Amino acid sequence: MCARVSLYKLFAPSIRKLYPTGFGRNKDTKFSLRKGTQKEWRSLTTLHGEALLIFCELWSYIDVSFESFIEYFTCHFGLGYPANPVTRSLQNQIVNALHLGERGRASTLLSHIGHDKHVLKANHFVQILAYCAMKPDPLFVMEIWRTMEKKGIDMNNKCHTLMIEALCKGDYLEEAFNLMNSFGETADLYPTLHKYNTLLSASAKMSSVTHASKCLDLMEHNMLGKNEITYTQLLKLAVLQKNLSAVHRIWSEYARYYSFNLISLRKFIRSFTRLGDLTTACEALRHLVDLVFHKGSTIKIRTKEKMVIPTLDVPIPFYGNLEWDKCKNDKKIGYQEIVNFDLNEVKTVEMVLGHPKSIPVTKILRLSFTDVIRACVPPKNHELAEQLFSQMQSLGIKPSRGAYDGLIRVLIREKGFHDGIEVLKLMQQKNLKPHDSTFAAISIGCSESLELDLAESFLDEVARPKSAYPYIKLLEACDTLDQPERGVHVFGKMKHLKVAPDIKTYELLFSLFGNVNAPYEYGNILSQAEAAKRIKAIEDDMARNGVQHSYVSIRNLLRALGSEGMISGLLHYLRVAENQFTPGTPIYNIVLHSLIEAKEAQMAINVFKTLMSHGYRPNDVTCNIMIDCCSITGSFISAQGLIAMMIRYGYPPQTQTYTALVKLVLALEDFDEASTLLNQACSEGIQLDALLFNTIMNVASWKGRIDIIExxxxxxxxxxxxxxxxxxxxxxxxxxxxxxxxxxxxxxxxxxxxxxxxxxxxxxxxxxxxxxxxxxxxxxxxxxxxxxxxxxxxxxxxxxxxxxxxxxxxxxxxxxxxxxxxxxxxxx
Structure with missing residues (x-):
């Protein structure tokens, strides 16, 4: 690094005299010359006798690592290539073959490389490896590696770096580590921070904490330290692992060694918002606004600590290492819970009114504000979202569609869909097309408020649905309002738009369509046949989409079968539940209730015995159902035993219990005992309902007992x-x-x-x-x-x-x- 500075100072004046317009970048070639051709640059390099001087000048205009630039410059400007035109022609032919997808011809040409009289060196493979790194093509890189080993070619740093890049980009992370560890340090091959940053980036991409820890250990062993790129990759990995404490450590360590810039603050804001830390995200956002509008040279991150601003990106030694594995498991470090943002603090922040001077700066500000606004949705912090939205406008930043999306979603969750629709109208007045997620959020809000027409109309505005959730909420509303016809229509739209249904979808379908008869109607042969047909169609669709039954889907299916009186199907799916899940008492209660409704007392007794034999503990609902069963069998002694069981398990008799007992004694036509039970229930101080009284009046009316009725x-x-x-x-x-x-x-x-x-x-x-x-x-x-x-x-x-x-x-x-x-x- 010092060599770069000294060489730059020594030779920059002569280079600038030759090329006063300097150098620049464009989006297609990543960086290009503002004046001069490749031939002139090679001549210039020869003129000065040392290519490093040109590297230093170019590097001052390019935001990449020194090693990366050397490799790019060498590959694209021909420096370091052998003078042998035959070998260079073979490299071009191999690259062309790979580009055309002719892998066999490329492998054949690779085997012929070096058959001329010239000595074969590692640089003969640079052009091919550069293409493989760009593509990427990790498999051909492995083939080149084997060829070099077979021909006894010594590896150099350029080839080694390009190979690692190609393997990492192709997700061959383990092979990249093997390549890194396969060679010792020589004059032409040595560890560089760029190589390890490449490995670390691939580890973050694959969310591999193990490889990241291994990479950090190697970096520490080779005493390479860490630079800003290293911290960026560690930040990505921490976010992928949802490790907020690690992000806080990176934030603190970065602040000790580097000056925050717009890009770094943007990355930290995004990281904090993705992990739900609104407090620190707003703190970083304040720093970003201050950097843009106040041009402050230092930014406070803690009350006792200020950031220093180094002039160069010097790698930081590994003292104070992040200790990644320890940080991953440490639950006491950093902020572990969402902290409610102090609104008063936001109001006192001095944000100078004005406009950023460049479009990129405006974009960074807009994206950062948008991220924080969207992070307000999970905690339903609509006050903060509205305030940030207002501050964007005060700073002269036009809110993006994403900002409107975040504001609308948080308003719907906290205030209701009406407020969301009002903001949507304001957005449309400004000719901003809402995101699909915006329409989906409003539709969900309407479904939760049982406004089905509105919910469906907004859902129709979603151009490319990415989730089944809005449709599931609409199906839930259809189920609540008992509108199976609309449910059929909604599910048909899902199929038409190829929205993949999940298990929640099928759970609702069983609830909506499992039974045919409306309330107050009993199942018959026709309705049972239709119900069986529907259930089979739903299960066939589940099989086509690879969705297995869940506890809830089986529960809803059992309820549907019971309401139709389909006893054989009921017992069949009870066995399915016993084989696939731990059914638990609630599932057995559904079956028992359906059997009692169908007057299948003996079957109910057998299922109750199964429940007890499997070690499940009956609850008060179970006992009340079985007391109802006793009214069918006429066994008052069994009912008394069930009441004793209830009391033993801690369930005192409630209204349902007295109703079941009254039904039992009335089956024996004992009105005196029924009156006694009614008086006892009234004296217990429990919450009574009309069903208890109706049970007695039903039999009294049938028997013509006006005295009992009155x-x-x-x-x-x-x-x-x-x-x-x-x-x-x-x-x-x-x-x-x-x-x-x-x-x-x-x-x-x-x-x-x-x-x-x-x-x-x-x-x-x-x-x-x-x-x-x-x-x-x-x-x-x-x-x-x-x-x-x-x-x-x-x-x-x-x-x-x-x-x-x-x-x-x-x-x-x-x-x-x-x-x-x-x-x-x-x-x-």
Whole structure:
């Protein structure tokens, strides 16, 4: 390095006199001469007698390592090549053959190289190796290596470096290390930092911590130190390994030896944002803005430490090594968790208003701001994202599509899709085309809010879908709203756009299409055949895409089979679950419930025994299901044993338990015991529901026991348990069957008003309009409530409308009802 400086000072004036316009780069040749031809440069080199002088001058204009430039200059300007035109012609022929894909001819020509009378040297292979490094072609490099060993040709530094580059670019990392270790140090072959940086870069590319550690050990052994390129490669590897503590160590060590520039700060900002460290990313962003607008010579990174600015990129010795493996496993170093950004600190940052003087600087600033804004999405830090977005504009930096994308996504996650749509409109007003990820994020937000039309319309704007996730969220919304037809349409779009479905997609498909019948309907032969056809089609598609069943997909499939009453399929997939997974109690509960619904008591008992024999612990749901099974078999003793098991496992009896016991005693027509159980449940202080009361009223209505009906209704009023549509049906039927028509209408009106009491008071006017309306569309408006899963509300409105049509005035004060007063006086 010192030789370079001294030679530059000695010969630069004469070179500049000959070529006053200097030298430059272009995007095609990487760097080229602003004045002068290759022939003139070779003449100039001969004139001065030493090519190194020209290297020094050119190198001052080129941002590459010294070794890399020597190799490039030698390869492209002919310096160091043998004078023998025959050998040079063979090299050109081999390169042409490789370029045309004629590997056999290239190998034949390689075997003929050196057959002339001249002594064959390593430089005879430089042109071929330079092409292999550019391509890359690691296999032919291995062939050249074997040829050189066979002919006894001594390796030199140029060939060695080009071989390592070709092997590393071709992902032959192990062979590159073997090549590095196969030769000892000589006058023509010696370790250079460029070689090790190449190996380190390949290790980072392949995310190989083992090779990176090995490379660092070799660098330390050869006392080569580290330069800025080394730190860059270590930074890449740390990010690939998601090792935030390593990034912090690199950040601190880099700051001790080097002055941050725009490129290095950009890389660190990107690294911190990818690993979720918003605090340090914002700190680096402040430094970047300060460097651009204030031109500060030093930038503080810690309160007690300032960065020094060396004049040359001198390799740093290995004292204070990163200790990569130790750093990888050290959980106490650096920031391990996302730290919430101090907004007040951001507000006090002095960012001078102005515009960068060059387009590249503007691009770096824009990209860095965009990275930090996008990093605000996972922690849902919309305040910071909005502030950074505003600061971009204050600094004269036009937000990119990526910045809008990050802002829209964080707003959707924290505030909702409406805010995201507003920013999208602003973006479109500025003629910026949104990213596909922007449309996908808005679609996801709409799906989560169950706005299916909007979700589908934004999803249609995605030109090239990269993930199935937006479609999965839309399928979830279809499942929630029970819209299988739309689900079919969404899945069809996925197939048309060739979006690869994952297991989550199939889990939802089983939930959406596994059962055919709508709620309140039982399976039949036709629906079971259709369900079997659908299930087979889904499983065939899974097989074509190489997707295996998951626990959730089996669970959803079992629920679908159970709802259709397909017992054989249910037991088959239970065995599949037992063979492929650890089913656990929840899977068995689904099967047990379906068997009880199908009145298959003995099968349920066998499955329960299997559950116990496999060592699974039954929970309260299991015991309640099996108590239901006892109501089929009529075994009260078994039910008592199950209750004892529940208490032993720490599950006190709940409403479901009492409901199952009531069902059991009513199967034995023991109304007294049912009343006792009802009173006990009320006295336990547990959360009661209408199902417990309906269970007794169902049998009482069927038996014509008005006294039981009225007793249960009185307890229901006292416990403030709201009736539902089933309650109305049982009570009304019981009175009508006994000929008490007026009482039936009065009871129906009271129960319906109680059902509406869960709604807001200001809705009474709306309800009255629906009740007394005479237009033909009223019933349709009431039926619309079924789509919002408000069946009880719709039934209550229909009941009251019918009562009004029968001439019964509607009174919202149920306490004045004679029926309610009679119940209260009769069961004090």
């Amino acid at each position: 007793y249960v209704m009185d307890r229901m009023h006292k416990e403030r348990v709201l009736p539902d549509s089933t309650t109305c049906g049982h009570v009304f039927t019981a009175y009508v069957n006994q000929g008490f028509y007026n009482t039936a209408m009065e009871a129906l009106q009271v129960m319906s008003i109680h059902m509406l009491s869960v709604e807001e008071e200001d809705k009474k006017t709306v309800f009255e309009d629906l009740i007394y309306a005479e237009d033909s569309e009223t019933e349709l408006r009431v039926l619309e409530l079924f789509k919002d899963s408000k069946e009880d509300l719709a039934v209550a409105l229909f009941n009251l409308r019918w009562c009004a049509m029968m001439g019964n005035p509607i009174s919202w004060s149920t306490d004045q009802s004679h029926w309610v007063k009679r119940l209260a006086n009769g069961f004090r």
